[in-house]
Amino acid sequence: MYSEKHHNQFKKFTSKRVLITGGLGFIGSNLAISLVKLGAQVTIVDSLIPEYGGNLWNIQPVREQVHVNISDVRDEHSLKHLVKGQDYVFNLAGQTSHLDSMTNPYQDLEINARAQLCILEACRQQNSDVKIVFASTRQMYGIPEYLPVDERHVLQPVDVNGINKMAGEWYHLVYHSAYSIRSVVLRLTNTYGPRMRVKDARQTFLGIWIKHIIEGKPIEIFGDGRQVRDFNYVDDVVEALLLAGLSEEANGEIFNLGSDDPISLTDTADLLLSTYGSGIKDYIPFPPDRKNIDIGDYYGDYRKILIRLGWKPRVSLHEGLKRTLVYYQEFAESYWEQGAIHACHSVR
Amino acid sequence: MYSEKHHNQFKKFTSKRVLITGGLGFIGSNLAISLVKLGAQVTIVDSLIPEYGGNLWNIQPVREQVHVNISDVRDEHSLKHLVKGQDYVFNLAGQTSHLDSMTNPYQDLEINARAQLCILEACRQQNSDVKIVFASTRQMYGIPEYLPVDERHVLQPVDVNGINKMAGEWYHLVYHSAYSIRSVVLRLTNTYGPRMRVKDARQTFLGIWIKHIIEGKPIEIFGDGRQVRDFNYVDDVVEALLLAGLSEEANGEIFNLGSDDPISLTDTADLLLSTYGSGIKDYIPFPPDRKNIDIGDYYGDYRKILIRLGWKPRVSLHEGLKRTLVYYQEFAESYWEQGAIHACHSVR
Numbered sequence: 001m002y003s004e005k006h007h008n009q010f011k012k013f014t015s016k017r018v019l020i021t022g023g024l025g026f027i028g029s030n031l032a033i034s035l036v037k038l039g040a041q042v043t044i045v046d047s048l049i050p051e052y053g054g055n056l057w058n059i060q061p062v063r064e065q066v067h068v069n070i071s072d073v074r075d076e077h078s079l080k081h082l083v084k085g086q087d088y089v090f091n092l093a094g095q096t097s098h099l100d101s102m103t104n105p106y107q108d109l110e111i112n113a114r115a116q117l118c119i120l121e122a123c124r125q126q127n128s129d130v131k132i133v134f135a136s137t138r139q140m141y142g143i144p145e146y147l148p149v150d151e152r153h154v155l156q157p158v159d160v161n162g163i164n165k166m167a168g169e170w171y172h173l174v175y176h177s178a179y180s181i182r183s184v185v186l187r188l189t190n191t192y193g194p195r196m197r198v199k200d201a202r203q204t205f206l207g208i209w210i211k212h213i214i215e216g217k218p219i220e221i222f223g224d225g226r227q228v229r230d231f232n233y234v235d236d237v238v239e240a241l242l243l244a245g246l247s248e249e250a251n252g253e254i255f256n257l258g259s260d261d262p263i264s265l266t267d268t269a270d271l272l273l274s275t276y277g278s279g280i281k282d283y284i285p286f287p288p289d290r291k292n293i294d295i296g297d298y299y300g301d302y303r304k305i306l307i308r309l310g311w312k313p314r315v316s317l318h319e320g321l322k323r324t325l326v327y328y329q330e331f332a333e334s335y336w337e338q339g340a341i342h343a344c345h346s347v348r
Numbered sequence: 349m350y351s352e353k354h355h356n357q358f359k360k361f362t363s364k365r366v367l368i369t370g371g372l373g374f375i376g377s378n379l380a381i382s383l384v385k386l387g388a389q390v391t392i393v394d395s396l397i398p399e400y401g402g403n404l405w406n407i408q409p410v411r412e413q414v415h416v417n418i419s420d421v422r423d424e425h426s427l428k429h430l431v432k433g434q435d436y437v438f439n440l441a442g443q444t445s446h447l448d449s450m451t452n453p454y455q456d457l458e459i460n461a462r463a464q465l466c467i468l469e470a471c472r473q474q475n476s477d478v479k480i481v482f483a484s485t486r487q488m489y490g491i492p493e494y495l496p497v498d499e500r501h502v503l504q505p506v507d508v509n510g511i512n513k514m515a516g517e518w519y520h521l522v523y524h525s526a527y528s529i530r531s532v533v534l535r536l537t538n539t540y541g542p543r544m545r546v547k548d549a550r551q552t553f554l555g556i557w558i559k560h561i562i563e564g565k566p567i568e569i570f571g572d573g574r575q576v577r578d579f580n581y582v583d584d585v586v587e588a589l590l591l592a593g594l595s596e597e598a599n600g601e602i603f604n605l606g607s608d609d610p611i612s613l614t615d616t617a618d619l620l621l622s623t624y625g626s627g628i629k630d631y632i633p634f635p636p637d638r639k640n641i642d643i644g645d646y647y648g649d650y651r652k653i654l655i656r657l658g659w660k661p662r663v664s665l666h667e668g669l670k671r672t673l674v675y676y677q678e679f680a681e682s683y684w685e686q687g688a689i690h691a692c693h694s695v696r
Contacts, residue, residue: 105465117453155503157518167515170505177506178640292526
C-alpha cells in the first residue's frame with residue numbers, strides 16, 4: 001500500500017496508542033484500518049449522528065481489533081478520559097455539510113469549533129505530550145484569488161462551515177504556539193474512496209454520484225460543469241495523516257493536500273461514467289442556496305507537504321474511481337439510505 | 349466634534365432607531381452619546397459582566413435619553429426581540445481580554461463567536477434590512493509579516509480571543525455574501541479615551557497606566573518597551589463607526605483603522621508622563637503567559653477606509669491622552685476598582 005520508505009517509517013506506529021475522533025467516518029475508518037494493520041492500539045470515538053459520516057460497517061475488517069467508544073466530541077467529560085495515555089490523536093470528527101452549516105449554524109459551531117477546543121483542553125490538561133493531527137479543509141480559502149492555492153492564500157470562507165472549521169483549526173495552532181502542544185494541520189481537499197457517505201451529498205457530491213450511477217440514475221451537475229476541482233483518493237490522505245503524525249518538524253504547521261490533475265466537474269462525471277461503463281449525466285441549474293456559497297474553481301498547491309514530509313498523491317483519479325465503484329457495488333446495502341428503501345417499500 | 353462634511357452626513361441618524369450591543373462599554377457608550385446628540389433613538393444592550401467594560405456611569409450624560417436593556421448577547425431570545433424595528437445595529441459586545449480567553453476559552457467562544465451568530469440570525473429572521481456595523485480587532489493578524497498591516501494581511505491569530513473574534517467577524521461577512529445582510533466590519537487597533545476600563549489591563553494597558561499615574565504609582569512596561577503600537581482616540585473611532593453605518597458601498601467590506609504616528613511603548617509612556625507632568629515608569633520582565641501571545645510590533649494601514657469612506661484620525665496622541673487624563677482625574681471614583689478600595693479599607 002505505501003512506498004517502501006514510508007512503510008518503514010510507519011512501523012513506528014506499532015504498539016502505539018491512537019485515538020481517532022470521527023473514527024467510524026469516511027477517512028477515520030480508513031485510517032483506523034491502516035493503523036490496525038500497522039499494529040497500533042486504536043480507540044475510535046464517534047457519535048454516529050445519522051446525518052454525518054459514521055457507519056459501523058466502515059470498520060468491519062477490523063471490528064474486533066479496535067475499541068469503539070460511541071460518544072460525541074461535544075462531551076467534554078468523556079474526552080478528558082479518552083485522551084489519557086494516548087500517543088496520538090487523529091482529530092477527524094466534524095460536521096462537513098456546507099448547506100447544513102447554513103440551516104443549523106449553531107450545531108456546526110458546536111462540533112467544528114467548540115468541540116475542538118474541548119479536545120485541545122482535554123489534551124492540555126490530561127496528556128500534554130500527545131501528538132495531534134487535525135483534519136482541516138480547503139473550504140476556508142473561499143473563492144480562490146489565484147490557482148493553485150497554497151497555504152499563504154488569504155482565508156475568506158464563504159459559509160458558516162468554513163468559518164467554524166477555520167476556528168477549530170486555529171485553536172490547534174494556538175495551542176501549539178501558546179502551550180507547545182504538538183499539533184499539525186492538514187487542509188484536505190475533495191477526498192473520495194471506499195467508506196465515504198454516498199446516501200446524499202453531505203460529505204461530497206462524488207458520493208451521491210456514485211450511488212446514482214450504480215442505481216442507474218442520471219448524475220446531476222450544477223451549472224455548466226466547468227468548475228475545476230482536485231481530488232485525493234482516501235489511501236493517499238491516510239498516508240498524509242500518518243506522515244504528519246510522525247513528523248516533529250510538522251508541529252505548528254499547516255499543509256495543503258492536492259493532486260496533479262485538477263479536473264472539471266463535467267470531465268469528472270465523464271471519467272466516472274466511462275470507468276463504470278454506462279450511465280448518463282444531467283445538467284441542472286445551480287440551486288440558489290448552493291450558488292450563494294459556491295467557491296468557483298479550486299485546486300491546491302501541495303508542494304509544502306511534498307518538500308517537508310515527502311508526501312504526494314499516488315492513486316490516479318481513474319484508478320481511485322474504479323476501486324470506489326467496485327467497493328460500493330459489493331457493499332451497496334451497507335451504505336444506501338435505509339430510510340429511503342423502507343419508504344419505497346411502504347409506498348408499494 | 350466632526351468635520352463639517354461628516355457632520356452633515358451624520359444628520360441622517362436623526363430619529364433613526366439604533367441598537368448598540370455592549371453599549372455601556374468604552375466605545376459603545378461614547379457612540380451612544382454621539383448618537384443621542386445626533387437625535388437618534390438609542391437602545392443599549394449590555395450584560396454588565398464585572399470583568400468587562402460595561403459601566404452605567406459611562407452613559408451618565410445621556411442616561412435619560414437612551415433605553416438601557418441589561419441582558420447578555422448570548423441570550424438568543426431577548427436579541428430576537430431587541431433587533432426588531434432597528435435601523436442600525438452597532439455590534440460592539442465582546443470579551444476583549446487576551447489572557448482571559450486563554451484561561452476561559454469557552455466563555456470567550458460563547459461571547460465572541462456564538463453570540464455573534466445569534467445576533468446575525470436574529471437580524472436575518474426578524475429584521476433583514478437592518479444595517480450592522482461590527483467592531484472587530486487587529487488581533488487576528490497575529491504577529492505582523494509586514495508593516496503597516498493592511499486588510500490583505502494573512503490572518504494568523506496568536507490567542508483564543510483572536511480566533512473567536514475572527515469567527516465572529518466572518519459570520520458578518522458570510523451573512524452579507526449568502527443572505528445580503530448589510531454588514532460591515534471595522535478592525536480596530538488600540539483605542540483609548542474617556543470611559544475605557546482602567547481598573548486593570550483587560551481592555552487596554554493604557555487604562556491601567558492612566559490609573560496608576562493618577563494614583564502616583566509607577567507604570568509598568570513589559571520587556572524593553574520597544575514594541576510599536578498605533579492608537580486611536582475614541583472620538584475618531586466613533587466617527588469611523590458612524591461613517592461605516594451610513595455607507596452602502598461599505599457593506600461586506602473590512603476596514604482597518606490606524607493612526608499616522610506609530611509609537612513605541614516606552615515613548616508612549618514618556619508622552620503620558622510628560623502630558624501628566626509627573627510620574628515614573630518601571631521595566632519589568634514579560635510575564636510568560638503574556639509573552640506567549642504577544643504580537644511584537646504592530647501598526648495598521650488605514651488607506652482603504654480613508655479612500656473609500658473619507659475617514660482619518662484627527663486627534664493626536666498627545667491631545668487624546670490629555671483629554672483622557674482630565675476625564676479620569678475628574679471621575680476617578682466611578683472607574684477605580686471598588687473591590688480593591690474596600691479591601692484596603694478592611695486591611696486597616
